[in-house]
Amino acid sequence: MGAPGSGCTTLFKAFQIIYSGWGEDAQRQEYRPLVEQHFWRCVEDLARLVETSPEIGASEREAISPPPSPGPITKEAVDWAEQTWHSDAVCRAVSWTPDGHSGTISSYPYTFPCAERLLNQSYTPTLQDILFTSTRLTGILTEDFTWDGYKYTVIDVGGQKSERRKWIDHFDDASLLYVVNMLCVFDPDELEESLKVFESFVGNERLFGGVVLMMNKVDLFERVCVGGSFRSYGHLGDYGGEEKDLEGIKRYVAEKFLKVLKERNVVIHYTTATDLDMMSHILKHILQYHSAPVLV
Ligand SMILES: Nc1nc2c(ncn2[C@@H]2O[C@H](COP(=O)(O)OP(=O)(O)OP(=O)(O)O)[C@@H](O)[C@H]2O)c(=O)[nH]1
Ligand SMILES: [Mg+2]
Known part of the structure; x- marks a missing residue:
């Protein structure tokens, strides 16, 4: 479980x-x-960004043509997306803009530069396409699998407010809770809300499992920090370390979560859930050392 758009379904x-x-x-x-x-949601969110971002000046805004209307994907739509995405104004605005609850900004660097493939009649989505596609989840998804002679069930729930009250019923017999949060939350209020939600949920006495804390979207976090947009991290008010000390900042943010998850046995992983190589390494480690599987 996690904050909306943080990457639970991708995991x-x-x-x-x-x-x-x-x-x-x-x-x-x-x-x-x-x-x-997903392509159209990205186009819609990008058009909104162009309209509303304080980082984009009036003359820059005028230079960007109006967005295409949703429907079958056309060459014009693909060209608009690619050109708009590559414009200096949008690059600057994106690096200062928090990834909203829809989480589409995280996928722009993947979705826009290769959108032309969507025009091909015989196009079949790749695994990367699928990992970068966001679908807001209502209800639950479950998957059973067997690994190394043991049986596992993984459960995914939506992160929106309306979904959270259902969480407890799905996890009261779980041996391991994956708590997913974006490393790059810009808004201090949003971070506070996530911390409160996790604190009250994980403190529930019906839960007995250990916790894997996944500080996700490391790739995005690194791009923002390296790109110098560090000042947008409003919640780093009392961070006393170096601006470019990425490891230090990661630990600082994770510590905030560790404090509220204090009663639990917590393992932290810094993840890019869309990176299958990284995830296969991390998940294997978790299954080997931290899960309590059922023998089959
Ligand atoms: N760049 C990047 N994008 C990611 C990462 N993890 C997830 N995303 C993208 O973020 C968007 C939202 O991810 P989801 O997995 O759908 O988020 P969620 O937590 O399930 O969201 P809800 O179901 O609404 O609670 C998708 O476009 C993902 O591809 C990551 O580590 N890096
Ligand atoms: Mg989801």
Whole structure:
């Protein structure tokens, strides 16, 4: 479970791909409408960013043509997305803008530069396309798999407020809770809210499992910090370390979560959930050392 858009479903997909062998051609083909929908959500969010970002000046805004209307994906739509994404004004604005609850900004660097492939009639989504496609989850997803002679069930829940009250019913017999949060939360209020939600949830006496804290979107965090947009990290008010000490900042943010998860046995991982190599390494480690599986 985690804050909306933090990457829970992406983690769930990584489990499916790595441990259930999900991802044959036919399964990926079924994803095509969702990949197309995701493209349009990205276009819509990008157009809103162009309209509203204080980082974009009036003359820069005028130089960007109006966005295409949703429908079948056309060459014009792809060109608009690619050109707008590459404009200096948008690059600057994106690096100062928090990834909202839809989480689409995280996928811009992947989605826009290679959008032309969506025009191809015989295009089949790749695993990367699928990992970068966001679908806001309501209800739950479950996946069973067997690994090393043991049986596991992974459960994914939505992070929106309306979904959170259902969490407890799904996790009261879980042996391990994956708490996912973005490393690069810009808004201090948003961070406070996540901390409160996790504190009250994980403190529930019906839960007995250990906790894996996944500080996710490391790639985005590093891009923002290296790009120098560090000042937008409003919640780093009392951080006393160096601006470019990425490891120090990561630890500082994680400590805030560790404080509220204090009653639990917590393992921390800094993750990029869309990176299958990284995830396969991390998940193997977790399954080997921290889970309590059922013998089959
Ligand atoms: N760049 C980057 N993008 C990521 C990462 N993890 C997830 N994303 C993207 O962030 C967006 C939102 O991810 P989801 O997994 O759908 O988020 P969620 O937590 O399930 O969101 P809800 O279901 O609304 O609670 C998707 O476009 C993902 O591809 C990451 O580590 N790096
Ligand atoms: Mg989700």
